[in-house]
Amino acid sequence: MSAPASAAPSQDELKALVGRAALEHVVRGEIVGVGTGSTVNKFIDALATIKDEIKGAVSSSVASTERLRALGIEVFDSNAVDELAVYIDGADEIDGRGHMIKGGGAALTREKIVAAQSRRFVCIADASKRVEVLGAFPLPVEIIPMAARRLMRQFAALGGLAQVREKDGLPLVTDNGQHILDVTGLKIADPLAFESEVNQWPGVVTVGVFAHQKAQICLLATPEGVQTLRYD
Ligand code: 5RP
Numbered sequence: 001m002s003a004p005a006s007a008a009p010s011q012d013e014l015k016a017l018v019g020r021a022a023l024e025h026v027v028r029g030e031i032v033g034v035g036t037g038s039t040v041n042k043f044i045d046a047l048a049t050i051k052d053e054i055k056g057a058v059s060s061s062v063a064s065t066e067r068l069r070a071l072g073i074e075v076f077d078s079n080a081v082d083e084l085a086v087y088i089d090g091a092d093e094i095d096g097r098g099h100m101i102k103g104g105g106a107a108l109t110r111e112k113i114v115a116a117q118s119r120r121f122v123c124i125a126d127a128s129k130r131v132e133v134l135g136a137f138p139l140p141v142e143i144i145p146m147a148a149r150r151l152m153r154q155f156a157a158l159g160g161l162a163q164v165r166e167k168d169g170l171p172l173v174t175d176n177g178q179h180i181l182d183v184t185g186l187k188i189a190d191p192l193a194f195e196s197e198v199n200q201w202p203g204v205v206t207v208g209v210f211a212h213q214k215a216q217i218c219l220l221a222t223p224e225g226v227q228t229l230r231y232d
Helices: 011-025 038-053 062-070 108-116 145-157 191-199
Strands: 031-034 056-059 087-089 121-126 139-143 161-164 179-184 204-207 217-222 225-230
Touching: 011 038, 011 121, 011 217, 011 225, 031 038, 031 108, 038 062, 038 087, 038 121, 056 062, 056 108, 087 108, 108 139, 108 204, 139 145, 145 161, 145 179, 191 204
Parallel strands: 031 056, 031 087, 087 121, 121 217
Antiparallel strands: 139 179, 139 204, 161 179, 217 225
């Protein structure tokens, strides 16, 4: 009788796998940039196992800061650090050039800030996040609340439907005290141009396209193991 086939790993197991794999990219003796989300939570848990080998972290959200501190990892203010060797974060979508949609966890502004001060962005994701063209995932855009209606019309002119993200029946308030629009119906064929354009609309704090701050490496968790994709 043949042995029973082992069940395919769950998405949660894939996230844990890639969270552990990211430890290989953490530069020992330095401060590491840490993103936000359920995949990053697995990375933070793994990071705690080598906490004595790093100086600490710069965090991209209140949630990640709390998790890092609870595990005994020192969290530095981003202004206390000139440059980080590496930033490790998840993504909602990633294309074949390392361009991403991010912000499903509403932390996109601080994520972009920490990514910008890092020499290398290592994206950790499960295979469901890999796409040919960005845009199937609703694009998060952090905005100043008084600009919401006009920005919704501007997205409508691009063929997108923008909705204010809610939590418990009220607009979600980000760590920066602002709101999020989630925009469906977009196909973002030129992420660099799209990011540049939307970023300069008055009232936009941060658009969740990460093309200027793209990933140099993606660790992609698949049922067959972790693939390393390079975009240098
Ligand atoms: C948070 C993010 C996350 O990286 C993104 O939403 C992916 O999250 P998860 O790992 O939970 O799927 O951009 O703002």
